[in-house]
Amino acid sequence: MMELKSGQKDLTKTSPIEIKNLSVTYRTEPALWNIDLNFPEGKMIAIVGPNGAGKSTLIKAIMGLVPITAGKVSVYGKPYSSQRRKVAYVPQRGSVDWDFPTDALDVVEMGLYGRLGWLRRPNSQTRDKARECLAKVGLEEYTDRQIGQLSGGQQQRVFVARALAQDPQIYLMDEPLNGVDAITEETILSILEDLRKEGNTIVMVHHDLQTVDKYFDWVVMLNRNLVGSGPIKEVFTKDNLDKTYREKQRVSLG
Amino acid sequence: MVLEEIFSVFLGIFTDYTLRYVALGSAILGITSGALGCFTVLRKQSLFGDALSHAALPGIGIAYLLAGTKDSLLLMLGAAVFAWFGGIVTLAITSTTRIKQDAALGITLSVFFGLGIVFLTYLQSIGGASQGGLDRFLFGQAAALIEKDVINLGILAAGCFVVLIIFFKEFKIATFDSSFGQSLGFPTKYLSALLTSVIVVAVVIGLHTVGVVLMVAMLIAPAAAAKQWISSLKNMLILSAVFGGLSGIIGSMISSTTEGMSTGPVIVITITAILGISLVFSPKQGFLFQFIRRRKQFQNNSDQIPNISGKGKPRGD
Numbered sequence: 094m095m096e097l098k099s100g101q102k103d104l105t106k107t108s109p110i111e112i113k114n115l116s117v118t119y120r121t122e123p124a125l126w127n128i129d130l131n132f133p134e135g136k137m138i139a140i141v142g143p144n145g146a147g148k149s150t151l152i153k154a155i156m157g158l159v160p161i162t163a164g165k166v167s168v169y170g171k172p173y174s175s176q177r178r179k180v181a182y183v184p185q186r187g188s189v190d191w192d193f194p195t196d197a198l199d200v201v202e203m204g205l206y207g208r209l210g211w212l213r214r215p216n217s218q219t220r221d222k223a224r225e226c227l228a229k230v231g232l233e234e235y236t237d238r239q240i241g242q243l244s245g246g247q248q249q250r251v252f253v254a255r256a257l258a259q260d261p262q263i264y265l266m267d268e269p270l271n272g273v274d275a276i277t278e279e280t281i282l283s284i285l286e287d288l289r290k291e292g293n294t295i296v297m298v299h300h301d302l303q304t305v306d307k308y309f310d311w312v313v314m315l316n317r318n319l320v321g322s323g324p325i326k327e328v329f330t331k332d333n334l335d336k337t338y339r340e341k342q343r344v345s346l347g
Numbered sequence: 348m349v350l351e352e353i354f355s356v357f358l359g360i361f362t363d364y365t366l367r368y369v370a371l372g373s374a375i376l377g378i379t380s381g382a383l384g385c386f387t388v389l390r391k392q393s394l395f396g397d398a399l400s401h402a403a404l405p406g407i408g409i410a411y412l413l414a415g416t417k418d419s420l421l422l423m424l425g426a427a428v429f430a431w432f433g434g435i436v437t438l439a440i441t442s443t444t445r446i447k448q449d450a451a452l453g454i455t456l457s458v459f460f461g462l463g464i465v466f467l468t469y470l471q472s473i474g475g476a477s478q479g480g481l482d483r484f485l486f487g488q489a490a491a492l493i494e495k496d497v498i499n500l501g502i503l504a505a506g507c508f509v510v511l512i513i514f515f516k517e518f519k520i521a522t523f524d525s526s527f528g529q530s531l532g533f534p535t536k537y538l539s540a541l542l543t544s545v546i547v548v549a550v551v552i553g554l555h556t557v558g559v560v561l562m563v564a565m566l567i568a569p570a571a572a573a574k575q576w577i578s579s580l581k582n583m584l585i586l587s588a589v590f591g592g593l594s595g596i597i598g599s600m601i602s603s604t605t606e607g608m609s610t611g612p613v614i615v616i617t618i619t620a621i622l623g624i625s626l627v628f629s630p631k632q633g634f635l636f637q638f639i640r641r642r643k644q645f646q647n648n649s650d651q652i653p654n655i656s657g658k659g660k661p662r663g664d
Binding site for chain 1: 389391513516517519520522523524526527528529530531532533574577578579580582583
């Protein structure tokens with residue numbers, strides 16, 4: 094386990110996420126088409142592409158949250174179902190009802206439910222761990238706060254804290270910087286940067302093209318098909334951007 | 348005078364054999380549907396609950412046709428099977444066609460209810476007096492509850508609560524953040540199906556007391572009322588169960604004071620009154636306090652903002 098976290102290059106080691114010939118179809122509409130992709134370990138990885146390009150679908154497909162039409166996904170060389178503990182998922186903030194009767198601490202504690210498994214209840218240990226993770230995102234004063242009374246940025250940080258509680262090696266995040274305040278963006282990025290230094294892999298759906306080269310060291314450009322994947326300098330080019338975002342127009346016109 | 352009357356009615360629970368079982372049966376229903384209704388409301392499936400209860404009606408008719416008895420357990424089994432079936436039909440419509448959920452619910456609800464009415468009227472036409480009792484499942488007839496019924500209801504309710512307590516954590520995560528729960532390895536689809544099954548049992552418990560038409564109120568109203576006061580799921584469930592149970596007891600007491608006043612509708616009116624009070628008076632979300640807060644804010648603002656018009660009154664009021 095320590096070796097995996099050390100961040101050193103080890104050629105015998107398998108890629109954190111390996112995607113082979115992945116296709117996902119919603120009803121008759123293809124959402125992802127024949128994606129071949131390897132995520133490198135210990136990198137900050139952005140997934141970019143226009144709306145409806147299949148960015149969220151890609152993340153969900155890795156975890157088996159959407160039915161896969163064809164292809165294969167492995168996490169550290171094995172199927173996701175046997176590697177759940179190594180992966181934390183941060184869904185889009187808008188995907189849950191923030192009016193749900195619960196507080197910040199309780200939501201973070203949910204990150205530990207997987208470890209608890211069936212039947213076992215949250216206890217003082219899980220509560221301490223959750224409190225610790227809320228402190229890491231700067232929300233120690235908001236533990237008992239009704240989640241609906243948190244600001245958008247704070248809600249997003251609660252989600253990040255929940256992922257931290259899972260103690261994973263891979264973070265799959267769906268637009269965690271969407272519509273958050275500057276403090277939250279800074280907090281989340283500095284936490285993720287620390288995690289990356291420890292050898293964790295961070296995969297993030299990102300919509301702000303201006304900040305891609307500033308925040309990330311690897312980019313996946315997607316528009317149902319894979320346009321490009323690799324280090325920012327090589328792949329995040331004007332040419333590829335045109336390809337990624339023009340395709341969309343053609344599809345919507347046709 | 349009034350107090351005395353209320354007291355004597357209340358005493359009736361302990362002295363009056365009929366009232367005791369009516370109140371007990373209604374309380375069991377209220378507690379169960381109150382607790383489980385929280386999930387219906389939080390999952391935004393209130394109308395789904397309505398479709399389930401309406402879909403139960405043909406089950407009663409068919410169970411009677413097949414078995415030929417009015418044994419309450421058998422009728423409840425028929426009702427449960429059809430309520431479940433109604434739920435599956437709704438899901439099948441939304442997942443295989445382009446019909447949206449609200450329309451699918453409307454279809455299931457009315458078709459199954461229509462089917463139920465057809466069965467009941469047919470049974471009535473062929474069978475004479477002995478079938479007359481079946482239509483009580485439309486609006487419920489709590490007054491007809493006897494000891495044996497109440498024991499059956501109690502066992503079913505206990506079963507619901509055992510499942511609810513065992514899977515509380517899993518139900519919570521499946522309701523709040525289903526795909527996250529799934530990513531942790533919880534089969535949220537099966538959990539939802541289990542939760543629906545437990546709600547079906549609650550609906551079946553309600554058949555005797557409030558009937559298929561009014562059942563949805565017993566699922567929604569206590570939960571919606573409790574949500575006004577409470578900020579954790581566990582406490583919401585408890586308070587909702589208390590509201591449901593109370594309305595069952597109070598409703599059956601009120602209806603016992605007047606000859607011919609049907610218990611089910613009175614229970615529903617009682618729980619609706621509790622909901623109304625909660626909507627107005629709850630400190631966090633109630634109309635009243637919100638109004639007061641807004642008033643205060645407005646006054647503060649008009650104190651602070653320099654008055655441009657130069658006149659004493661804030662503009663635009």
